[in-house]
Amino acid sequence: MDDEQLADLHRFLAEYHRKLAKDAVLDVVQQYHSDLAQRLADEAALIPRRTAIAQRLRDGEQQKKNNLE
Secondary structure, eight states, X not given: OOHHHHHHHHHHHHHHHHHHHHHOSSHHHHHHHHHHHXXXXXXXXXXXXXXXXHHHHXXXXXXXXXXXX
8 A cells, every 4th residue: 555545545534533523422422533533634644754754764774784885
């Protein structure tokens, strides 16, 4: 699964939980689904950034290896 697919999955789940929150009768259930939806949406936004950071770290490690050789 690539980053875009993973982000899309998180966005889909966020929307699903927003709908559950809207339909919930109990306040505690509504709050749970609202909070989960927000966390999933936040995570979707961070996926590309985390991937870029991980790639820079891998590139830096590879460069260190190459410099030692």
